[in-house]
Amino acid sequence: xxxxxxxxxxxxxxxxxxxxxxxxxxxxxxxxxxxxxxxxxxxxxxxxxxxxxxxxxxxxxxxxxx
Numbered sequence: 001x002x003x004x005x006x007x008x009x010x011x012x013x014x015x016x017x018x019x020x021x022x023x024x025x026x027x028x029x030x031x032x033x034x035x036x037x038x039x040x041x042x043x044x045x046x047x048x049x050x051x052x053x054x055x056x057x058x059x060x061x062x063x064x065x066x
Contacts, residue, residue, distance in 0.1 A: 022056040
């Protein structure tokens with residue numbers, strides 16, 4: 001029971017770290033500052049980030065949970 005809880009926590013931390021790396025990479029390859037666009041309430045930038053996080057989460061889920 002404790003090992004399952006610990007593995008869930010470890011996978012969560014790894015998944016969040018990989019999502020953060022993916023966001024930073026996506027921010028680097030876009031020609032504009034995503035954080036500024038989101039702060040300015042740009043819905044298109046928000047949707048792009050949301051889709052990016054969903055895509056990365058699907059990839060990470062496929063890698064972590066074989």
